[in-house]
Amino acid sequence: MLHHPEPRSGEVVVSKKYKYLMVFLCMLTQAIPYEVAQTIQPLFVHPIVNTFHFTLASYTLIFTFGAVAASFTSPFIGKGLEKFNFKLMYIGGIVLSALAYVLFGFSTRLPEFYAAGILCMIGSTFYSGQGVPWVINHWFPFEGRGAALGIAFCGGSIGNIFMQPVTQALLSRYMTGNAKTGHLISMAPFFYFAGLLLVVGLIIACFIRTPKKGETVVSAAEIKASKASAAKKKASEFQGWTSKEVFRMKEFWIFSIGFLIIGLGLASLNEDYAAFLDTKLALTKVGLIGSMFGVGGLIGNITGGMLFDKFGTAKSMAYAGVMYVLAILMMIIISFLPFGNRMNMIAGCGYAIFTGLAVFSYMSGPAFMAKDLFGAKEQGVMLGYVGLAYAIGFAVGAPLFGMIRDNTSFTVAWSVMLVFVVIGFLLLVSAAIRIKHRQKVLINNGH
Structure with a gap:
């Protein structure tokens, strides 16, 4: 410190x-x-x-x-x-x-x-x-x-x-x-x-x-x-559980598995998008799509914290999940079209904006969720475990996407990533809702 x-x-x-x-x-x-x-x-x-x-x-x-x-x-x-x-x-x-x-x-x-x-x-x-x-x-x-x-x-x-x-x-x-x-x-x-x-x-x-x-x-x-301010906040906020208590919660493991699966799906959106778009568009157009992702990410980083502060973990991450589903759907549409088709550029820009708007989910998301869901008692420890779940999924996701693509097609690979994202966010959001319910029960009981 x-x-x-x-x-x-x-x-x-x-x-x-x-x-x-x-x-x-x-x-x-x-x-x-x-x-x-x-x-x-x-x-x-x-x-x-x-x-x-x-x-x-x-x-x-x-x-x-x-x-x-x-x-x-x-x-x-x-x-x-x-x-x-x-x-x-x-x-x-x-x-x-x-x-x-x-x-x-x-x-x-x-x-x-x-x-x-x-x-x-x-x-x-x-x-x-x-x-x-x-x-x-x-x-x-x-x-x-x-x-x-x-x-x-x-x-x-x-x-x-x-x-x-x-x-x-x-x-x-x-x-x-x-x-x-x-x-x-x-x-x-x-x-x-x-x-x-x-x-x-x-x-x-x-x-x-x-x-x-x-x-x-x-x-x-x-x-x-x-x-x-810190003394006033500490007196009024949920202090949370110890890491040992959290590990005994099945909701924590559902949350972590969900975040890991999300990492599997999102790795392809960040690491493999260029290798895919290069097969559908000229290099300069792929570069412009990368710029659009930068614009979307700029907006997403700024607004992400506001969303978390106003709506909390469950609603904010549900919003991010919808954005990622739309982004992958754009990639699936492109996979059916021939090289140079006009729609490729339009859908590519859609992918960039949708992905950029949701970057807060894995950038500022882990730090916010660790405290919001599990409290401030061992915030640093919980941040490490929350971030680790996503990092493991992300590390495996990129080569997994490549392996699926090499043995099938880009369409199949993107479809599998879509399934990962949907399942991952459903698990994470449902676990977050149940964890917040646990908090309310404890607060109402005077703990």
Whole structure:
């Protein structure tokens, strides 16, 4: 837990403008280094599979291995941030991700691509997964932290808007043949992105930092108000169950299984969409659809927290489920149409908007649901288990989609993902309703 002593007399509190400069740098981190390290990688799937004659299922294991490696190393990186200089950790992550793209450029075999993917994901954890929250939590220990985190993570959606078409345009320049059957004639795009990630990351590293010793980021009045608010909130809110109590609840296991199944279905929407759309549209149009996803995600990230605050877990996640069902239906429609059909672009934009509007379900969703459903007593522990359920499903989902597609067709693969999403959200929402009912019973009984 971060320690923030009360300001001593005469100390100057850091201005809000400077604190929001740090927010902007975090947002820029998400928009370019994070975007290059993680979000644009699916756009390379189809060109790489065609160039080196891999199967879709075998190559998309790159996302599984990367996600597992990042999840395993994240706690250690978090501990490292407490012991070592943040700026050096940030630079280290940037260098690792840039080196990963260099390795991509020289790779010709699956193990080499897997190694590059793992290195890239671990690197991004330094400056994004752990780094961005670390910076925000230091500059906004009390008031404004939620808004600052929301603005910072919107950078990923903003980056999507311009990085997706730029990536597709660059790939088309170094490809021969059409989007469906074309292959790379050069691995130069990987080296360009390695340079972009490194240069932008190092520029950000020159300015981004945590507060120096002696700097005060909160006033005495803010600390007093925060303590009073926290005491009042603690007295009135549901305190929750311990993790041992939660594990004995069948609703928890239904909830977790539902979130895991949701991860199975959503992995394809995030990791395999480009490999599919490349078979139906020109690369530049796929890039425009990626931009539309960025716009949808920007709106979804901003409105998601509002939905959770106003409607709670069950209704908000039900809404997200409907959006994902509509998105997958768009993909199924496209799967029946020939390459270049006008309807492909219209349905593709529909997929992008529907998916973007629901991104809050797995971005801010786990943190909100852990406390809303299981209380604040062991919130951190429950967040870990809630996030783990989704992460396991997501890690398995991408290669599973590829395996189904390789043995059947895209239509069948998307239909299976649709079934996963429907079943997963039904389980999660029904479990959430029953858990909230348990809370009401306890509150009415005076516990």
